[in-house]
Amino acid sequence: MNGEWGLPSDTQDTFVSFDRVQKSYDGETLVVKDLNLDIGKGEFLTMLGPSGSGKTTCLMMLAGFETATHGEILLDSRPINNIPPHKRGIGMVFQNYALFPHMTVAENLSFPLEVRKIGKSEREAKVMRALDMVQMGDFGGRRPAQLSGGQQQRIALARALVFEPELVLMDEPLGALDKQLRETLQFEITKLAHRLGITVVYVTHDQTEALTMSDRVAVFDDGRIQQLDAPDVLYEQPQNSFVAQFIGENNTLTGRVAEMHADMCVVRLDDGELIDAVPVNVSAVGDRTQVSIRPERVEMNKDRLAPDAHTLKAEVLEFIYMGDIYRTRLRVAGHENFVVKTRNAPDQPRLKPGERIEIGWHPQDCRALDA
Amino acid sequence: MSDATAGNLSQAAAEARREDAAQTGPMLAADGRPLKRSLNRALRAQKLRALALIAPLLIFLLVTFVAPILDMLFRSVENQIVSETLPRTVIALDGWDATDLPDDATYAALAHDFKEAAERRIHTRLGSRLNYEATGLSSIFRRSGRGIDGVGEPYADQFAALDPAWEEPATWIALMADPDWISEQADWLEAAQDTPEPAFRLVPGIADVLPETTDAYRSFARTIQTTGRTPESPLTKEPWATVYLALYRDLSGATGADIGAYSGPGATRLQTAADAVAGFETIPLRDAFAEVADGWVQMPVWTTIQTFSDPYTAGYFLAAVDLQLTPQGIEQVEDNQRIYLTLFKRTMVLSLTIMGLCVILGYPIAYLLSNLPMRTSNMLLILVLLPFWTSLLVRTSAWKVLLQQQGVINDLLVWIGLVGDDARLTMINNQTGTVVAMTHILLPFMILPLYSVMKTIPPSYVRAAKSLGATNWTAFWRVYFPQSVPGIGAGCILVFILSIGYYITPEIVGGRTGIFISNRIAFHISDSLNWGLAAALGSILLALVLVLYWLYDKIVGIDNVKLG
Known part of the structure; x- marks a missing residue:
């Protein structure tokens, strides 16, 4: 296995592409070792792996918060290594939601539209639509601290989607929720992603989550993708003992x-x-x-x-x-x-x-x- | 459990719920008592325990902090010294219209008051007090303490010439004292004198006969009984000269005395004296006082006493804002004496400047510290804290060395050629010196709260903002900065409140133009001993801080202050 993970032949065009990407923080060890990965348009791809496996680093490189030590990341066939995060137009949902505590829910959602200089009336319409999309239409005036974890997660999701990005990154977004809520939201997120046709890169260490939500799952370990396949293939035909042990x-x-x-x-x-x-x-x-x-x-x-x-x-x-x-x-x-x-x-x-x-x-x- | 019981139970529970919902009165506990009361009872032990835990500190604070502060605040309005030291004069001046010098009765009242005060050695204290209001009174009072006997001596001499018996203490005792007291006093004199001396008592009725004399004599008797290292007895001591003045005034009919009604001991001698006083050689009391101190025949001393005769005064507060109380009302003090408003303004402006500088200098440092890895930031934090471990005096003196005209910075500037040798900058003994040194000293108080607040702002917020399309600046300004405001608030309050009360640093590097109001307060506490004014200045400072605190609460919100 040489770490080349292209797209299955029957899927759409490549949207995101990691080309021989390496990342090191200290100049001594590689956190990400020679990553080659193509993600198709509209695909729901999950990066699954134990902590320290390099999956979050990959996500952060894609978002622009970390720079690749070597190699190129392409978004819609444009290299984005030198584009700052705010110009990449990538929506992101953070592990602890990162809702701005000093703004109301509506202000939080309005923020990405304001910085894009979108007019007030259009802004309000979009915020309303996004809130309705996550069934939180009545909560626009609340502060994040007044919401439950699940509600905050929905708002974070709506905020990442409100400016209509084509690519949304999610960094263990359901990690802090209880099991039942997690399952509900897993279902909602996949449904929403497919309805909107957005590409989602989802990071988790929960294999059930990875299996139930994704089109394809990339299993990370030791800075490499150990296997990248559809959930059923991954489960039934693990390619190495790590994947076999890790999944199920x-x-x-x-x-x-x-x-x-x-x-x-x-x-x-x-x-x-x-x-x-x-x-x-x-x-x-x-x-x-x-x-x-x-x-x-x-x-x-x-x-x-x-x-x-x-x-x-x-x-x-x-x-x-x-x-x-x-x-x-x-x-x-x-x-x-x-x-x-x-x-x-x-x-x-x-x-x-x-x-x-x-x-x-x-x-x-x-x-x-x-x- | 059978199905039937389960059904019954759930039915009962449902009924209980319905009852709860229907109940309109207070919630009841299981035993039927109101729930609130039961809860309070349950919490009482806990509260008592908490109280017991803080009690030592609470008592310590009350005794050493709250009580002295309240006492100090009270001093800023308290003014009983005038009415206590000169009670008769204050009463006599009550209706005085301040157009001309007061009448003889007032002068006589002053003579009695002043004699007693001089004997008790409290006249100079009053002099110092009144000197705050009108300069020169202190010396008048001091001189009068020595000369007050001169007012009464002519009368004492003339009564003695008329009948030497007037010089005898026994004559006076027979006239004035209660016989019971006389025997008690005699017993006391014979005994070891280790019990308290029986307080002098007047014989009943004498006050109607000789009102002023009685008053003066009682004042004399009580005073000699209670002052001095060894108490003296009226039985063995000739009255003060002022008592003879009173006797003359009573006998000459100036006080409405009723000699004819008297038939007690020495009635004949009294009658003889009453017949003789018309022939006495007299000088007007006004002139007699002019001999004592010429200030007594000028208006200021009288108007000042009258104006400040109330037991409470706004005088200190007025003085603290460059105003003064005059018989004509409240006026500004003369131009060359106005200092306090300027000082208050300067204290505020410089404190705000120092606070602003601390924010500007401290914010980037705190930001850097909070974003560095723990090891590095701890290292740098030690550098921030380093000034704390150096004595305040040393730091301030170091600034003196650095900033003075022949100091390090000026030398350096001259050496570089930025400043000519003849145009060295004045950076110390003025406001610049105060601002520089105090900003340096107070900077840690800004950095620490800022740092501890910034430490709690997760980096994911700024990342989220950037991922949503915000530039670095927008992300900082709209997302990071608002969350650091509680730290700025806490730092500002700390620095500002510390700085408006600062004293040592302005004293050392402030020169004449860089001192604060607290330096003035310290001056009045320890040098001029005008504690009332110091208290008033302190109260105003306290009030200002509270007002600013309130404003801050209105604008920023006090719950927006976080120290960590």
Whole structure:
């Protein structure tokens, strides 16, 4: 993988483009290492990653608050490295909303229009429209401190949109809200973005948020994009063990490649057992590998597996009833944190700790990744 | 829990809610008492505890701060010294029209008052007090203390010549004193004299016979009983000469005395004297006082006493704004004596200048400090605080070295050639010196609140403004600056209030044109001892600060002040 992330061939024109961008704060370490990224017009792209992975730095470079140490950022095919932030015309929603506390909601929204020297009546109309858009039409006279977190977030969103930017950046905008409100707003933001046809670059460390909102998700780690794909691809076909670990819950077994076929390989686990897997980034027999399998893809009913499929012996360590699903923790091949999720269905057995069972999976659900 | 009970319970809860809603009176607690009262009871212990915690400080402040300040404020209007020292004169002057010198009765009242005051050694204090209002009175009073006996002596001599018995203390005691008191006093004299001397009492009825003499004698008796290191007894002491003056005035019929009604001890001697006084050699009291001090036959002393005879006076306050109280009403003082209004104005203007300079110099520094990384900003903050760790006197004196005509800055300017050697700048002992030194000294008081407020303004605000299209300047002016206003407010109030009360620095570097009103207050407190005027000046200063504070609250809002 060389960090080249172009657009899928079926999407629109490139709108934002990072070209070999590097960033260092101290001149010794690179926070962003050779970033190449194309974002299409109207796309909702999420930068997802643990803190310190470089995602916010990328966003700040795009907004103009940080300058790239090397490389070029293009907006609508114009290089913007030397354009100051206020001339870029990019809307931005900040983590703590950054609503100006000394202005009313309406004044906050009116601010970007005033600095653009838009006439008073037009300004008022636009402010009203933006407030209605986020269902906050009655709150124009309030001060930000008089609003709840969710309301402030809506206002921040309206303010970023009121001057009709084509690109809106959002820096963990829902981080400070409770779960329920976050879900509502996730839905509203995506709906709004699609309705207005704006391009959104969204930064978060919450993978659920990334999966539910985005057209594509860029997973950042260590200053690089580890994988850039649509949410379902990202989840089901992680390209390396970091992505597999970071997105969703994941079971990992370690071993070496024992047999290598075109689209299938056999992995000998460290305790000697054999399993089938899809080779993703292993290339030869004998390579160390981490085998990744999602908890919900583990099969405990042998009848559903292919007759010649490899199975593993497992011991139940813990059974947790979670309402819609059962979560069973197993000891498998010496690993004690092997989790299986099963649907709460009438035919599904409720296992007891100490029980010994046999588990297996469809080979395509099991991916042999880098060690 | 069965479904039925659950249903009942929820029904009950719904009813309770309805009752709450329907209730119009005060909210009741569970025990039926008003909720407010229950709450107060619950909070009382907490409040008492809080009070107990602050009590030591509160008491300390009340005793050492609030009480002295109130006392000082009271001094600015208090003027009982005149009516207490010269009570008879003040009464006699009550109806005086101030067109001509007062009548004999007034002079006589003055003689009695003054004798008592001189014996008690309080006449000079009154002299100093009245000297604030009219220069020269102090020396009149001082001289009169020595000469006042001269007013009564001719009469004392003539009564003695008439009948030597008038020189005997016993004659007077028999005439004036209550027999009971006489025996008490005699007992006291024989005893160890370690108990308090029995206070002199008049024999009943004598005041109708000899009104002025009685008054003068009682004054004499009480005074000698209570002054001096060893109290003396009227039993053994001849009365003051002024008592003889009073006796003469009573006997000569000037006071409405009724000698005929008297039949007590010495009635014959009194009658003889009454018959003889017509032949006494007399001089008008006015002339007698002219002998004592010629000021007493001039108008100013009398008009001043009359004008300031009230126990409370606006005189100090008027003086503090260059006005004076005259018999004709309130007037401006003469041109060459007007200093306080100028000083007040200068104090205000210079304080505002210093405050403005502090804002201009301090704001960029505070801004820089608040935007630097913690380590660097702490380092720089130490530099800001460095002046705090140096003695105020040292800093001010350092400015003296720097700014004087043969000082470092002038030398440097001359050396560079910007200023000729014969045209060295005067930067000290004038307003420039005061402004420069005080701005330097007060700058940390501006920077610290500014810094602590700016520290709390997240950088995301300015970023947000820029992302919304604002230029650097607009982002600063419309978004950053308004949020730093509370810091400016706090800094301004601190610097301004500190500076209008500043004293040492103007004293050292201010020269004649750079001193503040506080220097004048200090002068009156410690040099001229005119505490009343000092208190009035202080009160005006306090009032000015309060007015400005109120204005600030109106314009900026006091809740817009933040120290961090």
